[in-house]
Amino acid sequence: MSWRDFWNSEHAIYVSPRHKALHYRQIATDLIGHIPAPDAVVLDHGCGEALDAARIALACGRLYLCEAAPSVREKLRAMLGAKANVSVVSPEEVEALPDATFDLVVANSLIQYLTRSELVALLATWREKLKPGGRLVIADVIPPDVSPLTDASQLLAFAWRGGFLGAALAGLVRTAFSDYRKLRAQYGLSTYREDEIRGIIAGAGFADIGRDKNFGHNPHRMTFVGRKPA
Numbered sequence: 001m002s003w004r005d006f007w008n009s010e011h012a013i014y015v016s017p018r019h020k021a022l023h024y025r026q027i028a029t030d031l032i033g034h035i036p037a038p039d040a041v042v043l044d045h046g047c048g049e050a051l052d053a054a055r056i057a058l059a060c061g062r063l064y065l066c067e068a069a070p071s072v073r074e075k076l077r078a079m080l081g082a083k084a085n086v087s088v089v090s091p092e093e094v095e096a097l098p099d100a101t102f103d104l105v106v107a108n109s110l111i112q113y114l115t116r117s118e119l120v121a122l123l124a125t126w127r128e129k130l131k132p133g134g135r136l137v138i139a140d141v142i143p144p145d146v147s148p149l150t151d152a153s154q155l156l157a158f159a160w161r162g163g164f165l166g167a168a169l170a171g172l173v174r175t176a177f178s179d180y181r182k183l184r185a186q187y188g189l190s191t192y193r194e195d196e197i198r199g200i201i202a203g204a205g206f207a208d209i210g211r212d213k214n215f216g217h218n219p220h221r222m223t224f225v226g227r228k229p230a
């Protein structure tokens with residue numbers, strides 16, 4: 001099984017429906033905070049099930065939800081129906097869009113599942129598809145020194161605040177025996193030092209690269225913003 005197969009499968013990365021709902025609510029709130037104008041065209045690349053996408057769509061002009069996993073795209077289409085200003089697209093369909101389509105591109109919890117060369121290729125696509133002056137946000141980047149134990153303790157803290165601690169404890173035990181753990185051990189996750197990821201983003205032609213508050217519940221991971229030069 002590859003990461004791609006894993007995301008296309010019925011995985012149990014969320015420990016309960018409440019965990020999943022609270023996760024996507026937080027990610028939507030964090031993403032909305034970066035929308036530059038009510039008519040902005042926004043791409044959420046690697047959006048997952050995006051349970052709160054309708055709220056994001058209300059806060060922008062048009063929302064593109066890009067997902068590599070066909071089963072997740074089906075779920076998104078079923079959830080969103082024919083919402084006028086939302087398009088569910090594959091990575092190939094993003095490639096086929098006209099250049100300078102987006103005001104904002106966001107990728108949360110995506111790049112750890114990509115190789116470095118896949119990230120560099122995606123950065124080139126994002127630069128091409130952003131309007132001059134458009135913004136890029138890459139969130140939940142894992143630094144090399146954050147261990148799975150830190151991830152687990154952050155999940156437990158989130159679960160305590162969110163009222164799903166019992167499910168989180170059971171979920172952590174399940175994860176220890178899951179495909180996720182096996183894949184994490186087999187392929188690892190791509191991690192980046194701050195100077196390294198800044199260099200990669202700058203090397204792809206972005207300017208004004210800065211650090212921002214991380215998306216979601218784990219402050220040990222990092223969020224970076226950049227701008228396509230006008």
Ligand SMILES: C[S@@+](CC[C@H](N)C(=O)[O-])C[C@H]1O[C@@H](n2cnc3c(N)ncnc32)[C@H](O)[C@@H]1O
Binds near residue numbers: 045067107
């Ligand atoms: C950890 S999930 C993150 C989902 C969501 N962004 C969130 O914050 O919850 C990663 C998602 O990225 C998708 N993905 C992986 N590689 C991708 C790619 N090259 N293009 C688009 N989606 C991708 C996976 O199918 C999976 O749904």
